[in-house]
Amino acid sequence: MSDMEYSIGEVAKIAGVSVRTLHHYDEKGLVVPQRSATGYRHYDSAAIDMLQQVLFFRELGFPLADIGEILAQPDFDRIGVLRRQREYLVGKSARLSQLIDTIDRAIEETQGERTMSADEKLKGFDQGPHAAEAKERWGDTEAYAHSQKRLSGYSKEDVEAAKQEAEDIAARFGELMRSGASSDSPQAVQLAEAHRLHIDRWWYPCSKQMHANLGDLYVQDQRFTDYWDKHEPGLARFVSEAITANAA
Amino acid sequence: MSDMEYSIGEVAKIAGVSVRTLHHYDEKGLVVPQRSATGYRHYDSAAIDMLQQVLFFRELGFPLADIGEILAQPDFDRIGVLRRQREYLVGKSARLSQLIDTIDRAIEETQGERTMSADEKLKGFDQGPHAAEAKERWGDTEAYAHSQKRLSGYSKEDVEAAKQEAEDIAARFGELMRSGASSDSPQAVQLAEAHRLHIDRWWYPCSKQMHANLGDLYVQDQRFTDYWDKHEPGLARFVSEAITANAA
DNA sequence: GCTTGACCCTCACGTTACGTGAGGCCGTAC
């Protein structure tokens, strides 16, 4: 088992990325190499492995922030992630094959051998697996429901009422937490149920199981955590635990 | 032959890009649709074709400015460009296959079934065909020779002398052009030869044929044209013609 | 004709992911 160390210039050259890129990834906390006494970066095999993961996800179009979250998961499972990346790369390869078909058809069209619709010409340039994963990940949330224009059938009053109700619930969760009540107290559980009903009513059908999944997401995904914690620091965890208690 | 027109939202949806992106491409002059009396954008089949070309090149990693240049060539050859894009897409597809192989090997490594070097882990993330084309395109130029550190064996004085000589030649070309001499006059031809010898001496072996190719590039590629024209507007063409005369 | 809602426009600030250059330190060979 070789445990060589590489300078930043060596890594940059091998990987075909710039030194600046590696600096950036260090700053962002994505790939943080060891440092010499003089401040030089030294990349050992762990750092190389991490860089590989980052570059795979980058290749697949994931924003660096998302890459960071995925790789920072407490239950980080390297082999599971590699499998996932493989799946996406295979999908991307298939999409490329489609694009090649599209070009072949475009060449035939240019030669007068066929006609193409706008659809045929422009299909295949959709976003990559990051968008697909976002859909999967957000599929059970109000954020995605928003983007699906679930609210298009509501009046402005309805929209306002729905938003107000969401804010009320969040505020009451905040109060409850500040009052020192535990996250599995009857009041917390009641509030969690109110939250579930709110989602069920305004956004989409929401079973207790789905609600529990959602609660997990609130503490696993920074964007959700931020949403709750802006009301009160630590609220995301509190709400998540209340939801779990409600679902039990 | 259907000649439908699409609104910007329709095109965005079909192509999987944002309206903002299409605005941006309009601003940049890449895909400029017709406009209604009220200012709405209408995309006809010509605009759709242009967008397709842009999206193919974007897919391949070309910067928009370069895409604009390629598609703005006076001798724009749609079918030639499509063939070129196909070639690059096939190459990209092959590179993806390599990455999939790399993941498979990484999975085996994780399971203790094999060992990988840093090289193996990080290979394949090189830049796409844009970088390859840049290499091709710039391969015969001093700009690329620079990046190849051709000068690494020279002293600072040598580097300065080389630069000074280049500036002298450019200045003399400028004077000659301002004096009204024709680009195929003996003086111009002499200067072109001096330029070729300069390249031959300082940068890389430069035959008259290669020099002629370079001269073509000076008027075909905006970056070269800019280099010469900053000395004197129109100088790139003058130099190119002098080089052609010298190579005859 | 009026209302409504989806879609369009321009404007402009902001974000993401680096690119680039300045100024200076470090490591190695001569």
Place this chain on the structure above:
DNA sequence: GTACGGCCTCACGTAACGTGAGGGTCAAGC
């Protein structure tokens, strides 16, 4: 000690949009 390639941090700038504001347009329904 000198020279040169490589390293560091700092910081401004770029490319390619994302996002929101404020308001006009279009088409369907009443």
